Amino acid sequence: DTAVSQTPKYLVTQMGNDKSIKCEQNLGHDTMYWYKQDSKKFLKIMFSYNNKELIINETVPNRFSPKSPDKAHLNLHINSLELGDSAVYFCASSQDLAVREQFFGPGTRLTVL
């Protein structure tokens, strides 16, 4: 009965590859997010979606493309991976735009070699 799940948990890949991370929430929430936590542990918002519509894109390179096929899913596709993309990526959700409590997934640890 996991609330916010992400796959894969670990991802090791070579520079230049394209990879995707999937996120699903079974909380019935309207709003979903992607965050990046780098090696210094800073957690930064990348994107937020509300009802499948993009509402925030925080100056993320366009190699990163989120896709929300439905309200319960927000996937992250990354093209031409670079060393600096190595980080932990967290998906999160909140009930809607008025409710601010966020529930986070367990994270995907991406290592680019």
Place this chain on the structure above:
Amino acid sequence: RKEVEQDPGPFNVPEGATVAFNCTYSNSASQSFFWYRQDCRKEPKLLMSVYSSGNEDGRFTAQLNRASQYISLLIRDSKLSDSATYLCVVHRDNYGQNFVFGPGTRLSVLP
């Protein structure tokens, strides 16, 4: 200057101690404030929201001073299980769900 700053820590305290964390934010238009905790190699989890009048949840007390743009978290009677990184989170504006996380303050409660 970062938008949200916190005591760098780490804080190493004995069990039973009282410990306080500070957080400052630079955007005066910020609307909502939170404390999250993050255990090592785990996801952040909401600890408590911070209300203008201050609020308490068991051993945890949060305070907000809008004039000084300052938020605090007080933990009384520290337990070993309180060991974690505490993240101050600021919601930037009314629309867009744009959250800014502080760098975190690490707490180790020692037996």
